[in-house]
Amino acid sequence: MKIFKIALAQFSPHIGNIEANAQKMIEQANQAKKQNADLIVFPELSLIGYPAEDLLIRPSLAKRTQKGFEQLSQVKDIVMVFGFVNQTEDGERYNAAVVMKDGQVLGIYNKQNLPHYGIFDEKRYFNEGHQHLVFEYLGHKFGVLICEDVWSLNTVHQLSQLNVDTILVLNASPYEVGKPQHRIATMRKLAKQLNINLAYINQVGGQDDLIFDGTSFVINQDGEVALQAPSFQEELYYTEYLAEQKTFKVVESTPALDTMAEIYQGLVLATRDYVQRSGFPGVILGLSGGIDSALTLAIAVDAIGADKVQAVMMPYTYTAPMSVEDAAAQAKSMGVTFGIAEIHPIVNSFMQTLYPFFGNSPADTTEENLQARTRGTLLMGLSNKFGNLVLATGNKSEISVGYCTLYGDMVGGYSVLKDVYKTIVFELAKYRNSISETPVIPERVITRPPSAELRPDQKDQDSLPPYDILDAILYAYIEEDMSQDDIITKGFEKEVVEKIIRLVDQNEYKRRQGAIGPRISSRAFSRERRYPIVNGWTPGV
Amino acid sequence: MKIFKIALAQFSPHIGNIEANAQKMIEQANQAKKQNADLIVFPELSLIGYPAEDLLIRPSLAKRTQKGFEQLSQVKDIVMVFGFVNQTEDGERYNAAVVMKDGQVLGIYNKQNLPHYGIFDEKRYFNEGHQHLVFEYLGHKFGVLICEDVWSLNTVHQLSQLNVDTILVLNASPYEVGKPQHRIATMRKLAKQLNINLAYINQVGGQDDLIFDGTSFVINQDGEVALQAPSFQEELYYTEYLAEQKTFKVVESTPALDTMAEIYQGLVLATRDYVQRSGFPGVILGLSGGIDSALTLAIAVDAIGADKVQAVMMPYTYTAPMSVEDAAAQAKSMGVTFGIAEIHPIVNSFMQTLYPFFGNSPADTTEENLQARTRGTLLMGLSNKFGNLVLATGNKSEISVGYCTLYGDMVGGYSVLKDVYKTIVFELAKYRNSISETPVIPERVITRPPSAELRPDQKDQDSLPPYDILDAILYAYIEEDMSQDDIITKGFEKEVVEKIIRLVDQNEYKRRQGAIGPRISSRAFSRERRYPIVNGWTPGV
DSSP states (O other), X not given: OEEEEEEEEEOOOOTTOHHHHHHHHHHHHHHHHHXXXXXXXXXXXXXXXXXXXXXXXXXXXXHHHXXXXXXXXXOOSSEEEEEEEEEOTTSOEEEEEEEEETTEEEEEEEOSOOOOSTTOOGGGTOOOOOOOOEEEETTEEEEEEEGGGGGOHHHHHXXXXXOOXXXXXXXXOBOOTTHHHHHHHHHHHHHHHHTOEEEEEEOEEEETXXXXXXXXXXXXXXXXXXXXXXXXXXXEEEEEEETTTTEEOOOOOOOOOOHHHHHHHHHHHHXXXXXXXXXXXXXXXXXXXXXXXXXXXXXXXXXXXXXXXXEEEOOOTTOOHHHHHHHHHHHHHHTOEEEEOOOHHHHHHHHHHHHHHHTTOOOOHHHHHHHHHHHHHHHHHHHHHHOOEEEEOOOHHHHHHTOSOTTTTTOSSEETTTTOOHHHHHHHHHHXXXXXXXXXXXXXXXXXXXXXXXXXXXXXXXXXXXXXXXHHHHIIIIISOOOHHHHHHTTOOHHHHHHHHHHHXXXXXXXXXXXXXXXXXXXOSSTTOOOOSSOOOOSOO | OEEEEEEEEEOOOOTTOHHHHHHHHHHHHHHHHHTTOSEEEOOTTTTTOSOXXXXXXXXXXXXXXXXXXXXXXXXXXXXEEEEEEEEOXXXXXXXXXXXXXXXXXXXXXXXXXOOOSTTOOHHHHOOOXXXXXXXXXXXXXXXXXXXXXXXXXXXHHHHHTTOOSEEEEEEOOBOOTTHHHHHHHHHHHHHHHHTOEEEEEEOEEEETTEEEEBOOEEEOTTSOEEEEOXXXXXXXXXXXXETTTTEEOOOOOXXXXXXXXXXXXXXXXXXXXXXXXXXXXXXXXXXXXXXXHHHHHHHHHHHHOGGGEEEEEOOOTTOOHHHHHHHHHHHHHHTOEEEEOOOHHHHHHHHHHHHHHHTTOOOOHHHHHHHHHHHHHHHHHHHHHHOOEEEEOOOHHHHHHTOSOTTTTTOSSEETTTTOOHHHHHHHHHHHHHTSSSOSSOHHHHHSOOOOOSSTTOOHHHHSOOHHHHHHHHIIIIISOOOHHHHHHTTOOHHHHHHHHHHHHHTXXXXXXXXXXXXXXXXXXXTTOOOOSSOOOOSOO
16 A cells, blocks of 8 residues: 655756746646645756756846745645755855745755766855755655765765655756666665665756756665656656555666667757757758768757758768768658758859969868868858758767867757767667668768768878777777876877877867757766866876 | 065966976076065966866876976075965865975965856865965065955954964956956955055966956055056066065055056957967958957057958958958058958859759848858968968957857957957047057048948948947846846836847857957856856846
8 A cells, every 4th residue: 555656757947947847847746646646856956947057146036936936836735845046035045945835835955065066066056055854744754855965975874864764856967878877876775775765856858068867766775776767758757655565666667778779869858958949940950971960860850850850961072972872862761851052163262262362372171171161151041041950960079189170060059969979979870770660871871981071082080090099099088087198008009199189189269169069978078178278288197 | 674575476377387387487586586585476376377277177287286396496595485286185176375495385375265156166176275374484474365365354354363464365366347456445445454464466367268467466554555566467576575664665556557458458468368378370350341350450469469460351242442441541550461352252152052942032141141151261261271360350249149140250269359348349449549649440440330231231220229228238237137127127228128138148059159258347258157058037027
């Protein structure tokens, strides 16, 4: 027999839109009531969404929060636990959770551990709380923690000392590869160690460069997973507490995704949320016959549907016929709008105008960049005219070393593969082909040697080491913060490592002007790798 | 008779280059010795420079700092006080100051107040110190504080209780309009209140988007200014402590700069440091005959010299003849390389290529953007071929409301007027003309109505309110965080305010891809206004 039932609201907020979020929370609470839930728990800062950044310091936030509370007070006969910004009269601001019933505030908890590393800036906005919150309901003692709190053994230990049966953890924990599994594994150990039940509710949805995967779960005090919600889906999940066993009922969990499925679904969700929440009618991208744009197209179609996706092939002298064929074939098989725009006349007119300036200077990357910038300008023209968002198609390997053209192939409002190394791009393309009856990305696009096709017979490998080596060096330098010397010691060629690191360092200015794109790694080029553009840090040790 | 002499090292570090900074500090210490100084004080974190951002979390920082200390230990017979990153064996990291003599460490102070608002992120990198440092030298008791510490009355009060005669304050306090005067006024009150002498040493130089103005000073305990160093200059300044009066000798101070002189010199310094420290041989910019590019040109010439500056006029159908005349006249009078590149053929070829896509869609901003992007691509081509940095010329008013073309007039590595409202652009142009015998900016450029010249007879004022009104609304919304309702209540037209705020909010994505540029306001679009691109914050309250 169940004693009570909790709804875990794996909620996708619209950042900053308190009124709309409150409205959706009301609907979800009413839905949970219909399922006879006694309690509904929302993620961290669910009322305003995470991260709201400097919206948190707008003067009217308190007023808006107050209105959100008034909206939510109409919910009756179910206990709601949700996240909000708690501003006290003396001007202190807390990342807080409230327990509310029938419009009455039963308790407020202020987050005690504020992360301020990686992507996090919470000390910019919040004060630290110093008190635990425990509330009793239906004969059960609940404690409340918020995200980072549960990673502080000290904090969790203190709370567990207060005879709490179950800790409700409100989270906005961003996705990175392997993170969903890591959270559950860590929390299983913790539950067992402290002999306490944990209900972990995570935000879901894309927000600019961040993906929130959801993957909420419930763990019994013996460490068993009672419930594991799917990743990347907004939904209510339910868990029942059983009288006899004094544990949460164990239900069959959604199996964890394979790595490529996990990344792919994350990218799809991020792209969908960015496009839809920015109000674009659709997207447009340059399809080159290469693997990056092919994968980006597949993600775009899976995110918003083929009818909202436009692909343009923009060949030039160095474009191989098979590139045009493959682009056309993929566009056709995916059912998207497809057009071809020759760029010769435009590039020629650029060259003629520049000739008096260039004189007899030998051709170099300048001429290659002209091709890329002509394509970028065409895409932006089509975007301006019809309103579709341009998707940039560059990958993390290229963007790391600056093997991309600013205002050229870098144009766009969302850079879908920005945090995806080229070796993973290949894996994702194969994964995507593996899940449909006929391959959506032509086989030849995956198997041919990658080329930017900006000069005759060009191959990426003419300028860069093979991608498996390049990516290994980049990973060591970027994700693992290893020094040049240490990477060389690992066995990579000295000259190669020196060149790659020099390129990464020199191209900070380019990355700074690049479009945002979804983060899937533990060190994306965005808010979590903050390097000065002008800097004299020498490689080496 | 003097008892001792202090050298205030208004130092301009090369961020991250510890070896080079240490070398320069040695040279400055030796120079100070020749002037019989007993003590030399450098700014906050002088060894690595401020802000070093995520270089501070590179694993080899401790090793590099150690080497810097070894270099500096060769300085003899003068006490050095300088800033460094203090990493303890248990992995804590402090923003610290060290007192060193003949290679011996006499004391270390860890900053107690870590700013983490506005442009500051110190809690991302540092732990808070909890102890004061007082050292006695030549019969005088010195206390040491670092930047934010001196703005905490609590901290300063505690230190003053330790019978300190003079507080040495090591700073990296970024410039904003009026800040130099504000610092001195506040510190005069403080010195008087606590009956204590203050020697305030500030970093100087441009670092990416930040300008450090220097403007170091010494204040006697009666509140009198004993020394005020000039702004925006790297130099050693000396102050003598007199036996009889028991105060620092009052010397004639550099008069404070007028506001426009202050801003102008700041922009010149920032531009020079960005160009030179990035290793560019020179700069290139598009000269339109309008006031923004005219002012940018003047700043560039003053920063790095006319021989390193290239200007290009890129006329189209809508360019008035007087624009070409004025651009040519200014280029000639300033002595820069000047060229003209007609963009008709290129724009036409874009239009022809796009025609099959556009069909009979009426002309709109798409066609205007093609002109701007053609110009941007030409500038980038010239930059790629000859290595000069492209300077973007947009102002803060335009960038706020998105009255600028992404990948068009926004191209560039440094955006000189990014934080300068249009009304200030006019003032700066007049100021610059006022300080040379013959005007460097043609009078007509200043007096004619501003126009982007992207369609026939276009004036900025067709799409935007007059600049004095626009700037007042923008200032209220951006700098003062006022709500839409409150701005309307101030007396501005409702429709105008709503439109402006909508434009500011909608154009976050454009600004995010813009070049960095020097900050002169209290709320620049850079690291200190962090808004989500996707957000549902509604205007109004």
